[in-house]
Amino acid sequence: MSPRPISTVTTDLVVAPAGTLVRDEDEAYVRRVCEEIERQWALELKNAHTKRAYRRCVGNWFDWTLDNGVSPLAARRQHSAQWSADLQEVLGASAVNQALSAMNSWYEYGLDEYPQAFEIEHTPWRKKHRVETSDESQTLGLDKEEAQRLRAMSWEYGAADAAVIEILLGMGLRSAELEAANVASYGGARGHRTLQIVRKRTKKQTLVVPPDAARALDEHLARRPGRRDGDALVLCADGKRLTNRRIAGIVQRCCRAARIDKALSPHGLRHTCATLMLDAGVPLRKVQRFLGHADPRTTNRYDLARHDLDGSPVYDLAGYLAKA
Structure with a gap:
């Protein structure tokens, strides 16, 4: 059986109003679609270092959303906000902001090139999800x-x-x-x-x-x-x-x-x-x-x-x- 084209991604997915995946089989299909968009998006990134970092960040976003039963193709701003909060317990401000920027870049590309694949019209990223950076670490840790x-x-x-x-x-x-x-x-x-x-x-x-x-x-x-x-x-x-x-x-x-x-x-x-x-x-x-x-x-x-x-x-x- 050949894969369904991206253009048909939303025709038979069972997605709840908050973007929650209902059927187990939807997860594998959504991941495949997201990763195909991600491959095309990565071709637009010219800097090799940025490409590696951004692809790693977006992959983490896919894992986080799907682990929480949410389709990345239907994620809302509350999901972006929660992901940002979770990242802040593990990463520094700059790394969190890089992850959010990567996620936003992927959505901007996907919504522009493959709008039919998404259940949303706008990126879930918002400026307020960014972390304020300063010269001092927000949480002191040990080496x-x-x-x-x-x-x-x-x-x-x-x-x-x-x-x-x-x-x-x-x-x-x-x-x-x-x-x-x-x-x-x-x-x-x-x-x-x-x-x-x-x-x-x-x-x-x-x-x-x-x-x-x-x-x-x-x-x-x-x-x-x-x-x-x-x-x-x-x-x-x-x-x-x-x-x-x-x-x-x-x-x-x-x-x-x-x-x-x-x-x-x-x-x-x-x-x-x-x-x-x-x-x-x-x-x-x-x-x-x-x-x-x-x-x-x-x-x-x-x-x-x-x-x-x-x-x-x-x-x-x-x-x-x-x-x-």
């Missing part, structure tokens, strides 16, 4: 050497502090996610140590716990023989649950001891986790999915991808940090 020093110093304060640092840095958790984690959420699956957390909007995700974080948790929990499943995963020295303020205090104390002259926040360790994963060669989309950036409207057919333990980027990061 590899600083991260190694911080991890080593955290063990000087005991297993609880080490667990906090290892989890925030090695797994990229938000403070609220660590606060909410209970003893029962820590376990194992498929030969991995795992932690089930609750992301934003009550979405659950199971993550691999890297070896050093697991060692810190095991040591900390071993000192709490009377613990119950509903108890906090990590307790402070006074036996109370972690709070955002207490987590920030642990991060700042360990930074001072490691002679890291940065006003680092817990979110800065999440930023560091993402940056170092990218430095370790983990693909951007894999980092985004690991950090829980998929839209909550993602359909159930992506559950297995989100819970892929064997290929967790936690292992890539752990190996990268273990190298001198």
